[in-house]
Amino acid sequence: MHKKIKPNPAIFTQNSRIDISFNESNRNVWIENSVIPEKWAIASDHVITGVPENDWDIHIPSGICIDIVPVGEKGYAVRPYGIDDAFKGDIRHASTLWMGQPVSEWLQQRNLEITDLGGQASDLQKCKLFPYVSSEEEIEPVLKWMINEPGNDRGETIWRTSERFSADDLMDFAFLQRLYTQRKKLREENFKALENNYERSVFYQLDLSDVAAEYARMGLTVPDTVKDSSDRMTRIHNNMLRSRIFSLTEDKDNAKKEEEAAFSLLRDGLVNALRHSKRTPSLNVHPDQIVWGRSPARIDIAGGWTDTPPFSLFTGGNVVNLAVELNGQPPLQVYVKPCQEHHILLRSIDLGAAETVTTFEELRDYKKIGSPFSIPKAALALCGFIPEFSENSFRTLKEQLQHIESGIELTLLVAIPAGSGMGTSSLLASTVLGALNDFCGLQWDKADICSYTLVLEQLLTTGGGWQDQYGGVFHGIKLLQSEAGFEQKPRVNWLPDYLLTHPEYKPCHLLYYTGVTRVAKSILAEIVRGMFLNSAGHLQLLDEMKTHALDMAECIQRGDFTQYGQMISKTWEQKKAIDPGTNPPAVEQIISLVKPYCNGYKLPGAGGGGYLYMVAKDPMAAATIRKILLENPPNNRARFVEMELSTKGFQVSRS
Structure with missing residues (x-):
């Protein structure tokens, strides 16, 4: 070296x-x-x-x-x-x-x-x-x-x-x-020299998945924890490299500990980037008013995953997506109104669940994956209803609610099945934040709501990027682009909606619920591990996806319907390449029935289940697809859902 x-x-x-x-x-x-x-x-x-x-x-x-x-x-x-x-x-x-x-x-x-x-x-x-x-x-x-x-x-x-x-x-x-023996000895020396000189070497820019395999194969000692003064991304790379080496050497406890440290550093970086201003929530409605927030769903058509930290923090991301209403309605709805008791009452219409929150500790209990009220609890926390995010100091939640002279009743309605791939959890978070923003007089704009949604997902430890919330909060079809850095604030570049709204093409866009579901968190965690480790395969695919989003935007601007469908299929191939579980046999069986009649198709989101978005070759082909799937449903949950491009995005109104 x-x-x-x-x-x-x-x-x-x-x-x-x-x-x-x-x-x-x-x-x-x-x-x-x-x-x-x-x-x-x-x-x-x-x-x-x-x-x-x-x-x-x-x-x-x-x-x-x-x-x-x-x-x-x-x-x-x-x-x-x-x-x-x-x-x-x-x-x-x-x-x-x-x-x-x-x-x-x-x-x-x-x-x-x-x-x-x-x-x-x-x-x-x-x-x-x-x-x-x-x-x-x-x-x-x-x-x-x-x-x-x-x-x-x-x-x-x-x-x-x-x-x-x-x-x-x-x-x-x-x-x-x-020769091999000499090379092995020198290679070991080089690895340790690069490691020890990490502040000036390329060590943490290497493909760390390969480095971990080499350390395990050669029996090298695990790299020391880097100094706390090192930049955050170097510390994240260090933790994840240590985790992978421990995993390869069957030290599962230390592997888990180091991985948790890496994800914690990422979460803290994203949260701290937006923690500079604390909130002062107040009652911004009349005692008998109801705030009604609603959002469309999101279909990503190019560049998905490039919005996800840490990749987007390194290079920025490019995503093209659609905001769509389902069966004529925004499918994510939130109602907030005052109540006389000084507590917070949470309800879910679709889940038939309810919970009363009376303490800061109960609000902080938002990290339970699968809890019906993790999202509204985290949203209330971000809005200033726990001391960490509040500009004013209160001893208890009851005291804070007494200060604003009202309790809060918050009701959720999610008209999309779980695991749909339509950005449901992120957009529900945005809708809750948007409704609370109006209720509490926080004066956030749509971009602020999307930024705080990214922080909320980090608080929940579910991770994720920014494209889901931007995809639904902002209307229509758009190219979203962010720059490198922890403060991700994408630019919204609207694209013409001709290919989705013109009478010749509108019937060709079909949305079919497959009845197959998959939890996105496990998918996300594995791909983020690859990003942390500078996995050459992952990073190359993500770079290609980022470029593909620009190509898709250009195609839409040209109004080329056939190529649009073909590029949807290219997006699908990229998704399958980055995650083999994207296309399970049950989904592939559905696709095989309709493939001859499509210009393109894909599962929105991380894939593995949920909705299937199809671009039929023409209206007659669309009718044939409907007939085939109506006559051959894969399960008793599968069904067509009417989709229409949203012209408003997130909306909030009062009674």
Whole structure:
């Protein structure tokens, strides 16, 4: 490993220990599986491979390459050559080069004859050029003699008296296992050096899933916890790398502990980015008024997952999605009204559940996944009804409600099945926050509501990105784009709705509830792990998804209906590539029935179940799809749902 920033971009080192200092003249240098001590002097145009531990004092002229090949249990073949040598041709011809010069010149400089090269060979590839030495100490003098010191008597003696190999011979006599052993040792050193110098090295920019596998395979000690003063993303990478190594070495307790620490750091970063202003909720309605908030659902059509931290924190995200009403109504509805008792009454119409909250502690109990009231509790907390988010100080929740002279009754109605893939939980959170914003006079705009939704999901430990809430809170079809950084505030770029509203195309957009459900949290956690670990496969796919969103936006602007459907299918292929569980057999069976009649199709959201969005080739094909699925329902829950592009997004009104 080279310990400083390289002064020339054409310097490459791999699995090596390098103690020299490079300079600007060192261009076109490749060093692999080698030890280069400080006494060496190099120039340019070198390939240096296989050099063992040494203390040589040697100067390598420009254009000269060195390959030290292990032979047998202890010996080596010394193989220098010129970077432009072709290793073929008659050695008697001036056009046949070795060490960058005609073979005859090299021989003349050393008072050698062609016959000294051994045998009857005339082709350079078959000439006995490369001496065998039994120890590292003999390499230095013979190498010097061969490359630039023809007067080195000891080197000449070694060359003349040793057994020699041709380039052809070395293919048969090279002992590759010794090369692998040396590479392994140097690779271990490099990993630990990169790790120890992480503040200035690329260690935490590597594919950490591969690094973890290498640490486990080589038996290296787990990297130490980085300093608290390190930037947050480095600390997250460190925790997740440690977690993966512990997991690979069967230390499940420490693996879980480190992973939880990584996710906690991510949550804290996102929450802290919006924690700078605390709230002062008040009663902003008349005692008999009801605040009614409602939101459409969201269908993502390109770029999904690129909005998800930590990827969006590194590079920003691009997503194209639709806000849609189902069966003529916004499917997510929230009602908030004052009540005389100084408590908070939570109700769910669709779940038939109710809960009365009387203390801060009960509001803080919002992390239970599957609880019917986790979302409204977290929303109330963010609105300032717990001390952490309140500008004023109150000893109890009752005291705070007495201060605003009212209790709160909050009722939920979710007209979408669980696990639908339509952004339900995020949009319910946005709808609750939006209704409470109006009820409490917090004066948030739609972008603020979406930002606080991202924080709310981190508080719930469900994670997630920003596209769900932006997809429904903001109306129509749009390209959403965010920049890198913990404070994710996407730009909303509205796109023409021609392909979804024109009478020729509107009947071609079909939405079918498959009756198959899947919990998104487990999907999200696994993909986020890949992001934390810089998994090359994940990051490449996410970059492609990000570009695809821009291509989709351009397609919509051009009004190309056929390509729109094809690009929906490309989105589906990308989703399946990033998560194999996206397309379970039950869903694939449904798709197989309608595929011939579609330009494109996909499951919204993380996939695995929920709704199937189809773009039929034409209205007749749409009618055929309806007929097929009505006659062949996969289960007793499956059904068509009428979808229509929302022209308003989130709405709030009062009685």
